[in-house]
Amino acid sequence: MATHTAAWIKRKHAPLELGPVETPITGPGEILVKVRFIAFSPIESKQQKIEVHPLTYPNILGLSFSGVVESVGPDVEKFSKGDNVAVARPHDKSNDPRFGSFQQYALACADTTSKLPSSEFLESGAKVVLNLATVTAACSHFLGLERPGLDKPKSHRGERILVYGGSSSCGGLAIRYATAAGYEVVTTFSPKNHEYVASLGPAVVIDHTNPPDKVIEDLQAHGPYHRILDTIGVPPVTNIITKYLGGAGGGSYNTLIPVFPGTNPIPGNVERRFESYSWIFNNPEHEEFRKWYYDTLVPQGLESGVIVPTPSQRIDGGLANTQHALDLMNRGEVSGHKLVLDPWD
Structure with missing residues (x-):
């Protein structure tokens, strides 16, 4: 053998x-x-x-x-x-x-x-x-975003999406996914990754290495947001997003990471949602979604340049x-x- x-x-x-x-x-x-x-x-x-x-x-x-x-x-x-x-x-x-x-x-x-x-x-x-499967499930199934156009990006629909962590693999893919679907994306970055993140096409980039209160101020200045996706999930990020949402009257957001020890108590008017996102592709109920992802989005998205890998x-x-x-x-x-x-x- x-x-x-x-x-x-x-x-x-x-x-x-x-x-x-x-x-x-x-x-x-x-x-x-x-x-x-x-x-x-x-x-x-x-x-x-x-x-x-x-x-x-x-x-x-x-x-x-x-x-x-x-x-x-x-x-x-x-x-x-x-x-x-x-x-x-x-x-x-x-x-x-x-x-x-x-x-x-x-x-x-x-x-x-x-x-x-x-x-x-x-x-x-x-x-x-792998990561695009997570992003696709998070964006289109759990957050309810439209699927992206693969021949050309869809026209802007006037709704802003916050993608926290634009330089992460999932963050960068989420920026491309949402912009190609016609959403205006606000994202965060560190200065060393600014050129790469800006090249993905977000409308606004926020320096998340600033003090937390400054980051929250910037989030407020460029909101409100139709949907929020946190691709980092560590306690300092959770604290920033939940404080921003709590001060904005409350709301929910999705994150790719479960709660870590050291996270501040989440305000009562804020819901932090974590899911095992790509598991939905195992569900026969979502067979069309799975086939579209593996047979269409991955190959055509890469070939067209709509999907840009890290x-x-x-x-x-x-x-x-x-x-x-x-x-x-x-x-x-x-x-x-x-x-x-x-x-x-």
């Missing part, structure tokens, strides 16, 4: 270890992908450090990747050997190491895989396929440096970039 190399997590909180793994055979609804790019997300470093979701061990972490189809399951029709694809690991496969991205070959579910226009989109596809920060050294990538995120040393790695390096 053929084998390949993977970065294993052998037990809870353990550092990653390189080791062999049997190269799997595809079953119904599955495709086998030769991984070309692994894209890292903060949730992966948190999973190792604090086990956000219970896992069985040993396991292979990793939620998003891109590569070339090696083989397809007996009932898979929309993919063929040689296709370039971007893959999001389904939630129900978190305890099946065959689907983890931290390896050279990985299984993918056809339902959560996007066929990319060409090999030039492999790196971009790996970077967006700039890459390449991690050299292949799978041997997978742990290094997680450590960089745990130490807070990644800003305005998406870590990517070639497992064959």
Whole structure:
């Protein structure tokens, strides 16, 4: 039986270890992908450090990747050997190491895989396929925003959206998603990422490195907001948004992060909403939404330029440096970039 190399997590909180793994055979609804790019997300470093979701061990972490189809399951029709694809690991496969991205070959579910226009989109596809799913579900399902125009942005509808954290991967994608849907976006940034955030097309950018009272003053000056999406979620940000909303008469907003210890009490007239956003794609009730996301938004959004991925920060050294990538995120040393790695390096 053929084998390949993977970065294993052998037990809870353990550092990653390189080791062999049997190269799997595809079953119904599955495709086998030769991984070309692994894209890292903060949730992966948190999973190792604090086990956000219970896992069985040993396991292979990793939620998003891109590569070339090696083989397809007996009932898979929309993919063929040689296709370039971007893959999001389904939630129900978190305890099946065959689907983890931290390896050279990985299984993918056809339902959560996007066929990319060409090999030039492999790196971009790996970077967006997971976080854009979160943004899409948050914006269009939970916040009720219109879907974006993919041929050309929709005309402005006169409604302002606040995206807190424009230089984060999800924040940048949310700016592009909302502006292409015709909304006027106000976002926050740090000066070192100003050029990148401004290039995404927000109407207003607010420096969130200012003192909290100044940030709140700026939020007030550019509001009110039709909807608010917080892509950062740490206590100082929660404190700013809830204080702003509380002073504005109350309201609700959505965040991508659960409440952290150290968050101030939330005013009684403010609701902070956290959801497991992309889980809705597992619900048969939202099959059309899922198909539109994977079959249309990801490939056409990338090709048209409506979807702009966060700039890459390449991690050299292949799978041997997978742990290094997680450590960089745990130490807070990644800003305005998406870590990517070639497992064959």
